[in-house]
Amino acid sequence: MNAINEQWQTASDTSVLRLITAGSVDDGKSTLIGRLLLDSKGVFADQLKAIAGSKYTRAPDSALDLALLTDGLEAEREQGITIDVAYRYFATPARKFIVADAPGHEQYTRNMVTGASTADAAVILIDASRASDGVLLPQTKRHSTLARLLGLRHIVVAVNKMDLVGWDQAVFERIHAAYRDLAERLDIPAFHIVPLSALAGDNVVQRSERTPWYQGPPLLALLESLPVDPVREQDQARFFVQWVIRHNGSGPDAFRGYAGQLQGGAWRVGDALQVLPSRESVRIAGLLRGAQAVDQALPGDSITVVLDRDVDLSRGDVLVNAGSQPPxxxxxxxxxxxxxxxxxxxxxxxxxxxxxxxxxxxxxxxxxxxxxxxxxxxxxxxxxxxxxxxxxxxxxxxxxxxxxxxxxxxxxxxxxxxxxxxxxxxxxxxxx
Incomplete structure (x- = not known):
């Protein structure tokens, strides 16, 4: 029990990586997430029992249909496809993960945009049995294009179902070359690529003996090592006012604060700010995280800002650092x-x-x-x-x-x- 508590205490102090799985229909996105959840001990016994007895299982008799761990809609399980974006959470001793499982069908491309808009990394799956000649499917190109447009910092290409092509290194190399060409045309600066089998678990959490020619880490170890966004410079701070908090009217203990989420930079009490679009100049008189006064706020913190003077400031206005002058x-x-x-x-x-x-x-x-x-x-x-x-x-x-x-x-x-x-x-x- 102590070992488990220590593991979770360690995980609670680590960074969070937000990632999305994308690719064409039946490339194995949901199965891959299910395998990550299962092998990282992120699935309860009753969940495994439920999917083992599901009438919608499409796995062989001796295997679990891990896709059912993420395909929660009745229509998804009935058709064996992903329709909506499913979010799953799990943690390892090294990192926490928030995973979005995006649909592969072209008509649900918009759902992929929703999931990718808050992601740090994309795992693009490619079915090795369908791309064995090195020709990539349109959805692989489309999702890679969207990942580039949305500015995702890390692209990981998971060449799935390598077991269906006999773990042929030549197939993997052809797919690697095809995606390298795609990345150059999309101006993707760098990407990682891993051969794996989501159904069998090869190279997902543990290195597989079936790929002695692959010298890189398994997928989970790679995801644990990806750097997350560093804290940006202070002059990049942006704060949309979400709610104006007032109480006690004009009394001696009257309070006026502005609630929202700080993005892009850190703030300290005393910092000079500018209100946009009015361009009024103010200073931070106090910062509250919940009901607790703090001296500093970091990117992603939900805070209440107290200013040194009353100005015309309402929902939708933006606070930025004085001197930053955004357009x-x-x-x-x-x-x-x-x-x-x-x-x-x-x-x-x-x-x-x-x-x-x-x-x-x-x-x-x-x-x-x-x-x-x-x-x-x-x-x-x-x-x-x-x-x-x-x-x-x-x-x-x-x-x-x-x-x-x-x-x-x-x-x-x-x-x-x-x-x-x-x-x-x-x-x-x-x-x-």
Whole structure:
């Protein structure tokens, strides 16, 4: 018992890696996550008993259908596919993990965007039996493109089902060469690649004797070693006001604080800030984490900020460090991944939600559309349909903080909402 407690105490002090599994249909994404959960002791006995007796199992008689650990919807289990993004959590002595299992079907590409938007790494699965000639499937290209656009720092290629090709090194090398070419065309600076079998567990948690020609670590050890985002410089701090907290009115012990989540940098009591879009100058008089006063706040902390004077500051406004001067404008360009079944309509207004800020925008022009097959952007003057990716020019009703997405995710990302249906129409990445 003491050993278990020590393991969890160690894990509670370690970093968290957020990752997403992606790839084509039946590449084994759900099975891989199930194997990671099983071999890292992240599954309870009653869960194993439940999937062993499931009427939807597709595994051989002597094996567990590990995909059932993540495919929780009835339709997913019935069809043997992933439809919605499933999140799973597990920990090892070295690190905590939050895993998003994304669907492989093209019609659910938008779900992959949702899962990847908060991820640090992507595990792109490739079915070795279907890519044995070195030809990659369209969804592999599409998900790799999205991972690059969304700025994921780490790409891990898991060549799955190597047991179906007899652990042939030549097959692995052909797939490696094909993905290397894809990475160069997408400007992916580096990637890792692992041959494995999610169903049998080879090279997932433990090194496999079937791949003496592979000198790298198993998948879990590789994921444990990936560096997470370091704390960014202080002048990159961004803080969207989520809630204005007030009590005791104008009495001697009146309180006014601004709640939200700090992104991109650290703050200390006494730091000079600027309010956007009003450009008022203020200082931090106090920081609260819950009800506890603290001297410093770090990126990702949910805090309440108390300022040295009262200013006109409400939900959707942004606090930044004085002197950082991020771009503030109504006109900008962005990459859009269109998510709605109704195509983009330039004649309509859309709601734009950036952090907690909500305003209306009009899409003035579609500039380019990305050709997934040719892996390049082509000039385009038409519309964007569901799952299309394109560069557009927009004009907002109100000024927005326009950080480039590659340098600051908190203010560089937004969603568009259909004003008539309230459906999420697109995910956007600001480009300056």
């Amino acid at each position: 503030l404008d109504k006109d900008f360009e962005a990459d859009l991944c269109w998510l709605d079944q109704q195509a983009l309509n330039p004649a309509r207004l859309y709601w734009l939600k950036q952090g907690t800020r909500l305003t209306q925008v009009r899409i003035q022009a579609v500039l380019t559309r990305r050709d997934i097959h040719e892996l390049r952007s082509v000039d385009w003057s038409g519309t964007l349909a569901m799952n299309d990716i394109g560069r557009v020019r927009l004009r907002a009703r109100d000024p927005l903080v326009l950080d480039d997405y590659d340098t600051q995710r908190a203010t560089g990302a937004f969603i568009l909402i259909d004003t008539a249906t309230n459906q999420t129409a697109a995910a956007g990445l600001i480009r300056r």
